[in-house]
Amino acid sequence: MPGHKGQKFHGLEPWDITEIKGADYLFEAEGIIAQSEAKMAEAYGSRRTFYSAEGSSLCIKAMLGIVCRSGQGKKITVAAPRNVHKAFINACILLDIDVEWIYPKGEFTSICAGSVTPEDVEKVLSRTKADCVYVTSPDYLGDLSDIKGMSEVCRKYGVPLLCDNAHGAYLKFLPESLHPMDLGADMCCDSAHKTLPCYTGGAMLHISNHAPANYDDCAKEIMSMFGSTSPSYLIMESLDLCANYVNGDFPRDLERTVERVKVCKDRITAFGWHTIGEEPMKITVAAYKSGITGDGLADRLREYGIEPEYSDTQYVVLMPSPFNSEEDFLKLEKAFSEIKQPKIRLFGDLPAIPKGIKRMGIRQAAFSAQHTVNVEDACGLICGMTVTSCQPSVPVAVSGEEITPQVIKILKNYGIERINVL
Ligand SMILES: Cc1ncc(COP(=O)(O)O)c(C=O)c1O
Incomplete structure (x- = not known):
């Protein structure tokens, strides 16, 4: 072998x-x-x-x-x-x-x-x-x-x-x-x-x-x-x-890139976009505040040859590294300077993520017999297999928790249509 x-x-x-x-x-x-x-x-x-x-x-x-x-x-x-x-x-x-x-x-x-x-x-x-x-x-x-x-x-x-x-x-x-x-x-x-x-x-x-x-x-x-x-x-x-x-050149390469990312974030903000998060090597844009969904902004960025790390209805996340060139950063800044910001209110108040209501242990629920239903039909039932949005794999509903109307709203927000229930 x-x-x-x-x-x-x-x-x-x-x-x-x-x-x-x-x-x-x-x-x-x-x-x-x-x-x-x-x-x-x-x-x-x-x-x-x-x-x-x-x-x-x-x-x-x-x-x-x-x-x-x-x-x-x-x-x-x-x-x-x-x-x-x-x-x-x-x-x-x-x-x-x-x-x-x-x-x-x-x-x-x-x-x-x-x-x-x-x-x-x-x-x-x-x-x-x-x-x-x-x-x-x-x-x-x-x-x-x-x-x-x-x-x-x-x-x-x-x-x-x-x-x-x-x-x-x-x-x-x-x-x-x-x-x-x-x-x-x-x-x-x-x-x-x-x-x-x-x-x-x-x-x-x-x-x-x-x-x-x-x-x-x-x-x-x-x-x-x-x-x-x-x-x-x-x-x-x-x-x-x-x-x-x-143990060698990375700290020096990283320091240079962190400075470049900071400049990039400042420029993106100066174009009127809202960035969040204090992590020095992530650029997270709250696209919805500019009147465009995160997924919509991600599609626009792809037209410039830029592939974001993640997007959803609200956010776009970009993760540069020392292996990005100056041309990459300039391309990103150009995109953010040109993409239109409709500045309209996209949706009403976003639903708050509800607290989970535990009806059964995680393991017991995950290994119980389950069937799949449309999320609209899951109200009052117990979540079988934990549901995550495909990326970033964070749970919306956890095995053993009750599916409430608020949970259904969040599931639909993340484009999840079917769910395993007990
Ligand atoms: C926060 C977080 N933890 C853990 C993981 C899993 O990491 P890996 O892909 O290295 O298994 C990921 C993957 O995206 C993640 O985003």
């Missing part, structure tokens, strides 16, 4: 090896993979860093699995804001985890929003017996949570803080690090492929210096529960090359 025997067929075969002598084993690493992970751990200042060739999706399940193992196998409860990625829900299904959702004080109208403050976290920890706190930061719209504040709250209550930092592998290398490992999180995952020049699927699970010591010993074992026994060496080689890059 592999069947191509290293002969060029698609083109990358010479590098697509398998566990031959000297190539090490990802989940029992003692050789070159272990050395590369150690190099990456040093770059991130973590106690241990583990590679994933199956994205943060695998790392998220592993982080929660590690907490389950520390709980000696008892059923655990995780406190989390609602803007989690689908991998979190899948982990809850597979590991039979209960979730105590943390809602922000005010209303929020996008499923991608809804990040919370340390005070919101404290409120939940003071009234529940959560075993850990799990937050998504940065979120899809470029909002950064107060990880430092949350980690202080978590420490006060003696629970670990886990961070889905899928969008923030680069945060460590800003002139002043904003990476969760430096802000007090116990574990986090980084999708290297999202913001570093890594092949799709390359990600890392970091364990911090102050995390419980027993996390290190079981991490690989737990990762292997969710991962393939044939992890891609192409992806792992690309993670290794990234380890060299972040």
Whole structure:
């Protein structure tokens, strides 16, 4: 194995090896993979860093699995804001985890929003017996949570803080690090492929210096529960090359790009568009405030040869990197200077994202017999399989929750017409 025997067929075969002598084993690493992970751990200042060739999706399940193992196998409860990625829900299904959702004080109208403050976290920890706190930061719209504040709250209550930092592998290398490992999180995952020049699927699970010591010993074992026994060496080689890059030129390239993104955002704002989110490498445009839907703006940008990362009725998200050229930024600015802003009120007040009404556990609902109905016919029924919008895979309705008229409104807003119910 592999069947191509290293002969060029698609083109990358010479590098697509398998566990031959000297190539090490990802989940029992003692050789070159272990050395590369150690190099990456040093770059991130973590106690241990583990590679994933199956994205943060695998790392998220592993982080929660590690907490389950520390709980000696008892059923655990995780406190989390609602803007989690689908991998979190899948982990809850597979590991039979209960979730105590943390809602922000005010209303929020996008499923991608809804990040919370340390005070919101404290409120939940003071009234529940959560075993850990799990937050998504940065979120899809470029909002950064107060990880430092949350980690202080978590420490006060003696629970670990886990961070889905899928969008923030680069945060460590800003002139002043904003990476969760430096802000007090116990574990986090980084999708290297999202913001570093890594092949799709390359990600890392970091364990911090102050995390419980027993996390290190079981991490690989737990990762292997969710991962393939044939992890891609192409992806792992690309993670290794990234380890060299972040230890070399990346901080300088990043600083230059952050400055260019700031100029770009300032210019876009000067053209009358509204940008949101404080993440330095995301450009999130609240298109609806200019009288055009996010999806409509995305289509207009495509006419200029620009492919946004994400769009919905309200927002367009762009994610530049040091690999974008000056021409790319100029093209983007030209597009924003030329695309018409009708400045009309597009829709009335957007419906607030409702709080979930739990009728059954996530795992029980996900594994119950289900049938599919049109969302209009789902009122009063229990959600079977968690429904996410296709991107960014954030849940609109979670398994076991009641489908209410407000939920139906949100589902339709995100173009979801059919739903699995019990
Ligand atoms: C916030 C967030 N977390 C986790 C993931 C999953 O990451 P990956 O694609 O590396 O598995 C994504 C993917 O888009 C994401 O946006």
